[in-house]
Amino acid sequence: MQEFYAEASRRLAAITGISEADILPVLQRPPKPGMGEIGFPCFSLAKEQKISPPQVAQELAGKIQTGAPFAEIKQVGPYLNFFLSQTALAENSVGRILPAPENWWRSDAGKDKTVVIDYSSPNIAKPLGVHHIRSTMLGAALCRLYAARGWRVVAVNHLGDWGTNFGQLMVSYKRAEADNPNVPVDIDALLKLYVKFHADAEHDETLNDEARNWFKKLEDGDSEAVRLWKVFVEESLKGLKNLYQRLNVSFDHYTGESFFNDKMEETAARIAARNLLTKSDGAQVVDLEKYDMPPCLIKKSDGATTYATRDLAAAEYRQREYGFAKCLYVVANQQELHFRQVFQTLELMGYDWASGCEHVKFGMLSFGKGVFGDGNVTGSTRKGNVIFLEDVLDRAVAQAKEIISENARDDEIKRDLDALAEQVGVGAIVFSEFLQRRMKDVTFTWEKALNLHGDSGPYLQYTHARLSSLKGRFGRELPQEINYARLASESERAVMLALSGFSGALDRALAENEPSIVAEYLLELCSVFNRMFTDKENHRIVSEDEELSAARVALVEAVRLTLAEGLRLLGLEAPVKM
Ligand code: ARG
Numbered sequence: 229m230q231e232f233y234a235e236a237s238r239r240l241a242a243i244t245g246i247s248e249a250d251i252l253p254v255l256q257r258p259p260k261p262g263m264g265e266i267g268f269p270c271f272s273l274a275k276e277q278k279i280s281p282p283q284v285a286q287e288l289a290g291k292i293q294t295g296a297p298f299a300e301i302k303q304v305g306p307y308l309n310f311f312l313s314q315t316a317l318a319e320n321s322v323g324r325i326l327p328a329p330e331n332w333w334r335s336d337a338g339k340d341k342t343v344v345i346d347y348s349s350p351n352i353a354k355p356l357g358v359h360h361i362r363s364t365m366l367g368a369a370l371c372r373l374y375a376a377r378g379w380r381v382v383a384v385n386h387l388g389d390w391g392t393n394f395g396q397l398m399v400s401y402k403r404a405e406a407d408n409p410n411v412p413v414d415i416d417a418l419l420k421l422y423v424k425f426h427a428d429a430e431h432d433e434t435l436n437d438e439a440r441n442w443f444k445k446l447e448d449g450d451s452e453a454v455r456l457w458k459v460f461v462e463e464s465l466k467g468l469k470n471l472y473q474r475l476n477v478s479f480d481h482y483t484g485e486s487f488f489n490d491k492m493e494e495t496a497a498r499i500a501a502r503n504l505l506t507k508s509d510g511a512q513v514v515d516l517e518k519y520d521m522p523p524c525l526i527k528k529s530d531g532a533t534t535y536a537t538r539d540l541a542a543a544e545y546r547q548r549e550y551g552f553a554k555c556l557y558v559v560a561n562q563q564e565l566h567f568r569q570v571f572q573t574l575e576l577m578g579y580d581w582a583s584g585c586e587h588v589k590f591g592m593l594s595f596g597k598g599v600f601g602d603g604n605v606t607g608s609t610r611k612g613n614v615i616f617l618e619d620v621l622d623r624a625v626a627q628a629k630e631i632i633s634e635n636a637r638d639d640e641i642k643r644d645l646d647a648l649a650e651q652v653g654v655g656a657i658v659f660s661e662f663l664q665r666r667m668k669d670v671t672f673t674w675e676k677a678l679n680l681h682g683d684s685g686p687y688l689q690y691t692h693a694r695l696s697s698l699k700g701r702f703g704r705e706l707p708q709e710i711n712y713a714r715l716a717s718e719s720e721r722a723v724m725l726a727l728s729g730f731s732g733a734l735d736r737a738l739a740e741n742e743p744s745i746v747a748e749y750l751l752e753l754c755s756v757f758n759r760m761f762t763d764k765e766n767h768r769i770v771s772e773d774e775e776l777s778a779a780r781v782a783l784v785e786a787v788r789l790t791l792a793e794g795l796r797l798l799g800l801e802a803p804v805k806m
Contacts (some may be wrong), residue, residue, distance in 0.1 A: 659685025
């Protein structure tokens with residue numbers, strides 16, 4: 229669609245004296261089908277010329293250059309509206325999609341540019357809590373969106389793999405080992421050790437000192453402490469990667485906090501060399517009062533580095549290694565101050581690339597009461613009462629299985645039930661992440677997430693499966709030449725128009741780092757398609773009319789391809805049967 233908007237601006241610029249750049253943003257989509265595809269509001273021109281907006285529109289209609297890609301340009305109320313020709317609409321939708329199913333939606337807008345995307349980045353040595361799904365799915369979708377626009381994407385998992393909690397695990401482990409030399413250390417066992425530590429420490433104060441000691445040993449490179457730390461990290465990663473696989477998520481680098489242990493001294497030295505370090509109660513800080521922020525803590529009074537120091541070192545490292553134009557941090561809203569401090573400090577360090585760093589923040593995920601356990605999502609891991617992502621996925625898959633088997637008429641579906649349930653159950657959870665703008669808090673309910681007829685992942689997947697079977701009903705390959713002029717009804721035009729908006733939706737999603745725009749687009753596409761499809765009288769896809777059937781099946785296939793691609797970008801599978 230963008231090219232048509234550009235063309236309309238060009239023609240309007242020629243007759244109004246307003247620049248194309250000023251016209252483009254005011255162009256809008258008319259509210260109803262049958263009113264054309266692009267509208268130019270005439271209110272401000274009317275004010276200037278002291279005549280009514282419809283009169284302006286009338287005059288412009290008389291002057292504007294006509295012809296392809298527009299069939300008609302005419303006044304509609306206070307607007308000048310552009311009606312795309314059937315050929316232009318078809319060529320820009322079905323006609324473009326079918327010949328290049330793999331890449332019609334790609335662009336190279338990001339060519340030669342690198343974006344680093346820091347996402348998921350959980351604190352490890354305990355299973356992933358359900359709230360981690362937010363950063364994980366938003367980040368993964370952004371990776372795919374940037375790649376679709378030709379960027380080089382570096383996906384980074386900034387694991388929280390260093391901290392006193394490892395000392396606590398070591399204490400618990402050592403105590404367990406005294407009773408049984410083969411202490412299990414898989415991710416579930418680690419959680420038990422962690423919970424046990426906190427239960428024991430309630431009665432025995434000395435355990436906390438012991439934990440600090442073990443962490444100190446780790447920092448000093450003590451061989452037993454380092455050995456245990458490595459085992460804990462490795463086991464956590466195993467559990468983590470299993471989950472990532474279920475979610476279709478992967479990373480180029482797992483450079484966690486520990487990776488920067490030997491890089492922070494130099495970072496601190498560079499900050500000092502810029503005369504940015506000041507002492508405050510024995511700690512070393514960067515004063516940010518001028519920017520209305522509390523100081524950025526670089527070294528605590530005992531010399532220990534901080535979360536911020538690590539992020540500063542990590543940003544320098546990423547710029548050095550990857551030469552990013554953008555570095556996105558997909559992290560909860562609560563850390564907004566932290567990132568403002570870090571970015572401001574980078575700027576004070578003289579890095580002009582600091583302006584490419586961006587905190588892609590998001591709101592909270594909550595479960596209604598009784599939706600899962602006691603509904604407590606971000607409860608305390610220490611007490612063992614947090615909801616784990618894996619449990620939520622398993623439960624979603626179990627429910628999806630029930631729903632699918634209730635509806636399944638097909639032996640093939642029954643045979644593939646487990647695989648299908650996994651796709652749909654996980655898809656339900658994943659899509660819930662994209663139902664609203666990321667800054668909005670999410671309240672999860674099973675009814676919404678699994679509703680086959682509502683705004684849900686399973687609804688889109690189900691539509692995809694239906695589209696796949698429609699094509700099957702045609703029973704043969706589509707002919708080379710398709711007469712798109714046959715797709716002439718208002719509802720078919722609406723589908724083509726929706727299709728031609730896909731690429732623009734991806735651009736907007738990327739400009740705002742907002743994958744929910746893609747989700748919104750897909751729901752709209754399906755509803756426009758279903759409107760056509762439910763009008764069965766006039767829109768039987770396959771009929772005796774060969775030429776018409778071919779054109780309609782082509783349209784169905786174009787919708788299917790677009791839907792499949794959109795689902796992929798968001799991290800959902802597109803089943804062909806359901
Ligand atoms: N591990 C942190 C947490 O769970 C998130 C890390 C985000 N990334 C970063 N570069 N700080 O809160």
